[in-house]
Amino acid sequence: MAIAPDFRKDWKIALLLLILELSSRSGKSSLKRLHVIHWAVRTSNHQHQFEQTRNADVPLFAFKVRLEPAFSRAIEFAEAQKLAEWVEGDRVQITELGRSLAKQIIKNEVMQDEVAFLTRIGKSVTETEAIKLITGSRIA
């Protein structure tokens, strides 16, 4: 059975590490925020919609965040492999090991589109904004 590359374990884990490394303060983020950014970086369409929504070019509900179970599973796998860990009860933080892998990915210019997008948004997405984006679809 053919699998979309998005649903390969190492793809999602790599994506998680990149989000933590490039787009989270001190490599740490809440689960909600991770889901929002993950949904934003997933495809070029999502990336476009996300940026449009943030620039307020389109209404808030145009970017419909989906909390993808596969991403949650990837977080569990990453934790089991000591690439990331849970801290302060509800936050995910990248480990040294995870960081070295993320750096390798960036250095070797793999996943360039994703790296470019995450670098572009940087660490600017706040927790409040993440919650706004998740609930935005409900306001509609």
Add this chain to the structure above:
Amino acid sequence: MLRFGTLQISVTTDKGVFGVRHSFQPGMNIIRAENWRGKSTILTSMIYALGMEGMLSPSQEVPLPHVLTRYIDQADGNANITESWVSLEITNGKGETATVSRAIVSSRDRRLITVRSGAALADPNNAGPSIDYFVRIRRSAVSDLGFHKFLAEFMDWSLPKAAQFDGEDSPLYLETLFPLLFVEQKLGWGRIPARFPTWLGVKNIRQRTVEFLLKLDAYEIAEEKTAVMAELSRIRSAWSENRTAAGRRATALGAILNAIPTEPVSTWPPEISPQILIPSMGGQWEQLLGHLQRLRRRFSDFQNLEIPTAGANDSEVRVALNEAENAVSGREMVLRRMLDNLESEISEADAIEERIKSLREDQRKYKDLLRLRELGSEGPVAVETESCPTCHQPVSDSLLDMGKRALPMSVEQNIAFYNEQLQLFEAVLANARAVVGASEAQVTSIRKELDEFRSRVRSLRETLTSPSSSPSIEALTERIRLQERIASLEGLADFWDEVLATFANLNDEWNSAMGRKARLPKGALSDNDEKKLHDLQTIFQRQLHSYGFGSSDERRVTISRGDYEPELADINLAADSAASDVIRLQWAYLLSLLSVGVLESTNHPGFLIFDEPQQQSVSDANFLEMLKFAAAIPKSQTIIATSHEKLGIGELARQLDSIHLWELGDGRLITKLT
């Protein structure tokens, strides 16, 4: 070819003039001395005299020790250097000799090299005039005043162009070739085949240099390959431009192109000859020329008829008006249906395009995924995909909950699957676009008909209301309409002839480019290249055997047909060989290049310089074996500096006539002259 004659180093100090002078002979020259006596100084000063220190590093510093740059320590204190020079005689294959001189310490710019024709050191009375050239600055390899251009011409070398990492082309710099001719002591040993300067930015430096030295056809073959590919792609794009231009012109007149191959073909005209088709009644298609003939016939029929007056046949006009009005409403219905159709066809094509876009994105992700896994297998961190990292039970390589039955494809299978999908969808898209094109042509043609019928209705009505003695407006406009249509279709027919002529020309060019492609050898090498590389390999293996190569059976060490370096079936030679074997490999490789270089038609200048080749405690016996082999290479000059013990070398020099020993003993190299 290049031979070294007399070398002279002269140093002026506040305590008198110092220096050294030595004449190198054809054959083998051994410079023997204890350590710290200045053997390397001699060899490095030769490199410096040729402005070749760029092969060692990008630095503009003089690569020579303090005895040539600052002071000479004497029993009565240091003698401070006020001026120092190195001069070297070089001879080429035509027997011409030139003497090059370069300042080490002087008020003169170090980037100047003075060239005198003739052996100015050995025979100063017969030396010719001198010219200054520059080195170590931009363009010194290409300018007429650049020393390296002079040196290349002196050796009868025409340096090929080499691609640079920054995309520009440069000549293959001499600095990139010298590491195969001169191995310096400090960093030169320990890499196979040698250490190349990377700062010059020349791409594929290893292949390019060996190709040039052995005069392999491989480089030209590669060039020709690139040129042929560029030509083919130029023709391909001209072809498709021509096709698009013709299509646009035809569509504007409600016609479509048929049977023009999308890609250039080998036979022209093709079996089904290309045509322009025009929609005719009842969903049929008609050829342009046939259609045109029919219109012309109708027009000439009209011309034979007198233009009727408005009142001549009132009732007939009424019937015609009725018919025309019916035709308008009929055509309008057809047009509506067709537009609906066209819309759904377009949206289908768009959907396919969207699908292809997302397939492409997924494909890109899979390529990244493969590289991710490569990183994992090379680097310290790998993401486990086959088993659970906590309990080590096998788990599927997917994050989807798929139940137990469905096994996910492997990444490679999945990539193949996507490739197939892409091919399929691209074919479907091409087809969908063709359908859209044909429908558009039909819509245009129906619209034209509709316009004609409408204007016919208009003119019929005008005819009915105009005075009965005036000429029928309907009859007049129909004639004008027909005339216009004929004129524009004739224009299209002329244009079509030009298009066909262009296709025929492109076809000729295509066939000649394909012919060039067919003449290229199958692989990257010509038969001649194969022979040279085979000889290189044979000589190489024979040497490895006699030098006591121990890391593996020497017959398994072959010369790569890709980068011409020694390779051991699927093993990294540099990592898997004992350090002393790396030295043996290097001796054998460079001496094989020299052997093949002098025995066959190549660009090899026929000299080789080794600074302290007995590294990594290679045994004395192996070392002497290497010297014997090198001394036996005919028509060559080797210069070898060594601190090997005196007796052994002396004995060897006595046995072999081709060895010229320069024994420095434990004295100093630079001695006081006056």
